[in-house]
Amino acid sequence: MGEALSGKVVVVTGGSRGLGREMVLAFAATGADVVIASRKIDSCDELATEVREKYGVRALAVACNVGVWEQCDALADAAYAEFGRVDVLVNNAGMSLLYPSLDQVTEAMFDKIIATNLKGAFRLSAVIGARMAQAGSGSIINISSMEATHPEPLAVPYAAAKAGLETLANGLAHTYGPAVRVNTIRCGPFDTDIAKAWPQQMRDYMIEHTALRRIGQPADIVGAALFFASDASAYCTGSVLNLDGGWR
Template sequence: MGKSLSGKVIVVTGGSRGLGREMALAFADEGADLVIASRKLDSCEELATLIRDKHGRRALAVACNVGDWGQCEALVEAAYAEFGRVDVLVNNAGMSLLYPSLDQVSESMFDKVIATNLKGPFRLSALIAARMAVAGGGSIINISSIEAVRPEPMAVPYAAAKAGLENLSAGLAQSYGPAVRVNTIRPGAFDTDIAKAWPEEMRTALSQVNALRRIGAPADIVGAALFFASDASAFCSGATLALDGGWR
């Protein structure tokens, strides 16, 4: 049986750790070549080496702060210079900053959160979708958050950015269809490296607010990511998949 992503080229931002790393490894296992992008080049190189050695796929590591449009453009150029095309873009890079109260959120903090979670995905999607459409098609997957629809007091700017990202997905799906499909995955609480900072009582509480009574393991994102990246979702565009264990 063939690999579902054999010969595809996939760009994953925020790809060196957490959910991005998990998706990149799954894509490679299904036959894709990867462009791994994040701010830390060393981490990207480490994962790219693993993909080459373990899966025998080509992998390019690129340092990129997606909040900077110039770096977004450089990432796109590097991907096309190396592979000649991009079949799937995963806008996974995201960030939220801690603040004592909303009135103490500085302009620079707010701008940084919006830039990483919304501005960067807009620019990368616009640049790559235009080329995908000319080449005959492609898929864009935006990684949102349950915060987009259930904002918590400690993450209001982040929640607003993710809500904007979901709206962006819907608009991009209309703008670049029928050739390019654009869909959203909306994760709930996942046990990634960020979760290591959670106090035990928070971890316990989060495991009780959904129907499955647990927080997500990184591998839990793989099925949804493979679905949207592959032809299995050929008639799916502008959709948002809640991946939260049945949040109540």
């Protein structure tokens, strides 16, 4: 998309690795200044340096645990203090926790999963979305999972959080429309750091159950992210895009 996002400012949570990192690089390559947020400031700083040197755009690294309300507010304030605007917010931060059975999910585990996947996205979307609406334009992109509609026994709290995230996006689209567009990318299996722990049997199962017969690579998210971030999706809001290789 060339310089489709030139002059724009994009905030990406969970932005230092995996799909987040890939999106940060793609946004920077199309001319956007980027705010890279995650819990580990060192990895954010490292990527920010790479982005500045490679693409000549501005990059701000911010340590943020999106599960903490005050840190979401601080992230928003830091972005506006540095750039004076935010044009695109990507709620990408997410996590799940392994458990032997549902009755052994502790309250702390449940709260952490909901906070990281849903609570943080709500707060950031609320405070940044309100400023976007006041400014007259903006795009919010939520990164969901096929677990939202196909929950597995070992990821039920995560699936519930992602389903909530998709409902949130639809509500936000009406709350902050017509100025702000809010859309969701529902991801299937992707070969990120988390996938390194998958046993071969699980990997084979996922490949067999996709029409494209492969697991997604991080770069596969770029087209969808750029579409929702740019004017290419000017008449698209409250939508969910399945990016799952044709999962069945």
